[in-house]
Amino acid sequence: MDSFHTNPSKADNDEDGLNDREEPFLYATNPLKVDIDGDEIKIYRTDPKVSDTDGDGLLDGEEVKIYATNPSKSDSDAMNSRTTRRLRSMA
Numbered sequence: 001m002d003s004f005h006t007n008p009s010k011a012d013n014d015e016d017g018l019n020d021r022e023e024p025f026l027y028a029t030n031p032l033k034v035d036i037d038g039d040e041i042k043i044y045r046t047d048p049k050v051s052d053t054d055g056d057g058l059l060d061g062e063e064v065k066i067y068a069t070n071p072s073k074s075d076s077d078a079m080n081s082r083t084t085r086r087l088r089s090m091a
Contacts, residue, residue: 017051017059
């Protein structure tokens, strides 16, 4: 049952890059609101309407919650290598 009353034909109703089914359970966020706690702008300096602010191929939410990298900087390790290539090669 969808307690948020999302549109079932859309996988991401608020278009924040997080799947509606996962949002309330994995991330404790509302699938109808882009940035419910204001952390994207205030803490991470990312754009809540863009799913990959730094354009490195990792979603902002993944960088914060899974990889512990900077979602507003494509080269988070400052080693002149793209963070995405490094993380994807480790998978």
